[in-house]
Amino acid sequence: MDARAQDVDAGARELHGGAIIAAIKASGIEYVLAVPDIVTSSGLLAPIARDKDFRLIRVCKEDECIGIASGLSYCDKRALILIQYTGFLDSLNAIRGVAVEYKQPICMMVGLLGHDPEKEPRASPRYGVRIIEPILDDMGIAHHLIGLDADIGKIQPAIEQAYRDSQPVALLIGRRPKPSSRISS
Amino acid sequence: MMKRDECFRILARHIKDEAVVATYSSAVDWVEINPRPLNYLSIGAMGLDSSHGLGLALGRPDKRVIVLQGDGSLLMNLGSLVTIAAVAPKNLVHLVAQNDSYEANGSQPIPNPKVDFTGIARASGYAACFDFSDLRIFEQQVAHMLEQEGPVFATLHIEPTKPLKYDYPSLYDPEKRKAFKAQWRERSQ
Numbered sequence: 009m010d011a012r013a014q015d016v017d018a019g020a021r022e023l024h025g026g027a028i029i030a031a032i033k034a035s036g037i038e039y040v041l042a043v044p045d046i047v048t049s050s051g052l053l054a055p056i057a058r059d060k061d062f063r064l065i066r067v068c069k070e071d072e073c074i075g076i077a078s079g080l081s082y083c084d085k086r087a088l089i090l091i092q093y094t095g096f097l098d099s100l101n102a103i104r105g106v107a108v109e110y111k112q113p114i115c116m117m118v119g120l121l122g123h124d125p126e127k128e129p130r131a132s133p134r135y136g137v138r139i140i141e142p143i144l145d146d147m148g149i150a151h152h153l154i155g156l157d158a159d160i161g162k163i164q165p166a167i168e169q170a171y172r173d174s175q176p177v178a179l180l181i182g183r184r185p186k187p188s189s190r191i192s193s
Numbered sequence: 194m195m196k197r198d199e200c201f202r203i204l205a206r207h208i209k210d211e212a213v214v215a216t217y218s219s220a221v222d223w224v225e226i227n228p229r230p231l232n233y234l235s236i237g238a239m240g241l242d243s244s245h246g247l248g249l250a251l252g253r254p255d256k257r258v259i260v261l262q263g264d265g266s267l268l269m270n271l272g273s274l275v276t277i278a279a280v281a282p283k284n285l286v287h288l289v290a291q292n293d294s295y296e297a298n299g300s301q302p303i304p305n306p307k308v309d310f311t312g313i314a315r316a317s318g319y320a321a322c323f324d325f326s327d328l329r330i331f332e333q334q335v336a337h338m339l340e341q342e343g344p345v346f347a348t349l350h351i352e353p354t355k356p357l358k359y360d361y362p363s364l365y366d367p368e369k370r371k372a373f374k375a376q377w378r379e380r381s382q
Binding site for chain 2: 039063065066067068069071072073074075076077078079080081082083084085087101102104105106107109110
């Protein structure tokens with residue numbers, strides 16, 4: 009492979025935060041409920057915090073997000089929960105009760121800390137990442153891997169479907185999004 | 194010391210079109226005293242009452258939201274005091290019935306009955322904080338408390354009351370959620 013081909017290939021294997029944020033906005037999300045996650049900290053949470061189109065609510069613990077998002081949904085307000093997979097695991101009982109049993113449109117964007125982005129999450133070197141998709145499958149929660157710019161197109165349909173059908177969805181961030189809004193062609 | 198149901202009877206006289214978020218023992222007492230569509234009872238996990246209340250308050254700043262939480266529940270989501278104080282919804286009233294026990298789980302004691310919830314709420318930054326242990330004073334001040342710009346916090350120091358019947362299928366009936374949503378939406382038009 010020549011140098012240019014390598015460069016193009018490297019560009020295609022990137023994930024840009026600006027494009028993700030654009031997709032979140034296009035989904036009608038007004039509130040972002042977050043606990044900092046190093047995977048998404050600089051590429052998503054930092055620019056979202058500066059973006060006047062969002063109302064960012066910083067919470068102390070991830071399960072608070074589940075209750076807040078549910079309350080907002082009764083007011084026809086859309087929220088995105090931005091957390092790390094560890095916080096997702098810590099919030100499973102809230103997700104079980106509110107999102108699954110009450111069928112609430114809980115939309116989660118989950119950073120896969122320690123994941124090798126060139127592998128599928130089920131084959132991740134990190135145990136905590138490997139169990140995420142099986143848990144989501146067992147709970148019947150729709151999920152999508154967002155590991156490349158090409159995956160960003162999944163975000164808006166997934167959020168729209170969650171609110172249309174009143175059901176939860178998890179968007180798994182498989183690599184650190186770059187803060188830039190540029191998408192390589 | 195007061196009784197929870199006596200406090201709630203007094204509170205009910207001041208309720209109009211507010212959303213009332215209540216769970217477990219507080220929900221059992223409240224629903225018996227004041228059954229209405231705008232009771233929000235399906236919390237999904239112990240402790241989330243205050244967070245659901247924050248979401249409702251943010252989504253409807255034109256309406257008041259009252260959370261009736263137990264001490265055991267608040268202990269499971271103590272960080273929500275910090276979150277709520279930071280967000281500072283003016284329309285949220287957060288009442289905690291403190292009987293020093295996990296009443297719905299066999300009345301086992303909470304880890305430390307000396308905990309000062311009002312003090313924690315005040316230190317977290319709630320705009321107005323109250324502490325009631327005398328029913329007569331609660332009755333005198335409840336209207337004043339509800340008029341305060343929020344977030345408002347109050348501890349109701351209560352004694353154990355009669356054994357309650359926890360009819361969870363009824364409390365968490367999906368039809369109640371639908372009724373709440375319909376009425377809450379209707380009032381936004």
